[in-house]
Amino acid sequence: MRIPDVAESTPLGRMLPQSVRRRLENLTDNLNTVLAVQNPRVMAQMAPSAVRGLFLKVGRRGEPVAMQAGHAALFDFAYPSNSPEMRALYAKAKKLQWDAARDVDWSVSVDPHDPAVPLLPEDFIAWDVIARYAPRVTPEDRRDVIHAVSAWMLSQFLHGEQGALFAAAQVTEAVPSMDGKLYGATQVMDEARHVEVFHRYVTTKLERLYDINDNLFTIIDSLMTDGRWDMKFLGMQIMVEGLALGAFGMFRKVTKEPLLADILRRVIQDEARHVHYGVLALREHFTQHLSERERREREDWAFEVAVLMRNRFLAFELYEERFGASMNWAQWTEVMEHSPGMNLFRTQMFSRLVPNLRDIGLLTPRIMPHYERMGLARYFEGRSALQLGDAET
């Protein structure tokens, strides 16, 4: 079922003031996002977060947000050490700590409009599609849009890092393995550093911080409030971190700005360790300790979140700010779908995520046809975090 956009498709809708039309179109689009979730159990699990994120827009009110976490903090006074791989990861993580204030050269000056040092290449965006709806875009406007797209993406990275910081803290309490808890503490520190470094970069170098995207808020809210440790792990360590790792890799590959490239190189090294940890912890749990019904529920959940991230990361906040007056949401979606940079971004995200889902047992013949329909079959045999292992960490 799909609800039509009455603001754009009916004569009465088109008579409404533009601000009301934009609000109606966003409401319709968010309703369609919720209706697109095919699995009723997944829909029920995500519904409260979707209401807060997509409809009440709690993340964009400019005030602190309370998310009620319901997990159990698990103590073990016998201190068992039974995971040598996790122990090795902990030892490595302690050695590879870096200081975001001291080790990064913040004296590098950044001019987001300098064509000689672009944050992202100009052809990141489908200008030919934009020209159909907004014909009077100048070269200076283009540079400003690239600045805005970069700031929007890095702002989402920053908000994701805040989610990762709190999720890592929760997981450290809740994970059963003592080796996992010790490792988890290093991740909490890593994520704090990532919040520090991205916040400093977007506010002092790009001087532009965007609100959290409603869909990202919904996913984070759903993870924070789910009491099951393995769902937090799956959501944060595999889905959000895996997708972020792909996004960071894409950004690092195309940016010509040296300070950002250096920051991303450092963050990628940490994130690869986090995904590796997630795969180690979940591989055993999913394949040995869950019933088939519980495993299937996670398989469906992971797929729905993957769809949400693929289809919904469309820079709505940017559209609202820059192009809300010259095109409608469907036209902006067309721009995003044809933008080479956004396509590279999506490709990179899934090239990392799909092999990791395979390694933790969530890519079975039952769900594979769904990923195939999304054009993701080419990643079924890709290299996972475990196979990449030392190459990245």
Ligand SMILES: [Fe+2]
């Ligand atoms: Fe991080």
Ligand SMILES: [Fe+2]
């Ligand atoms: Fe992380």
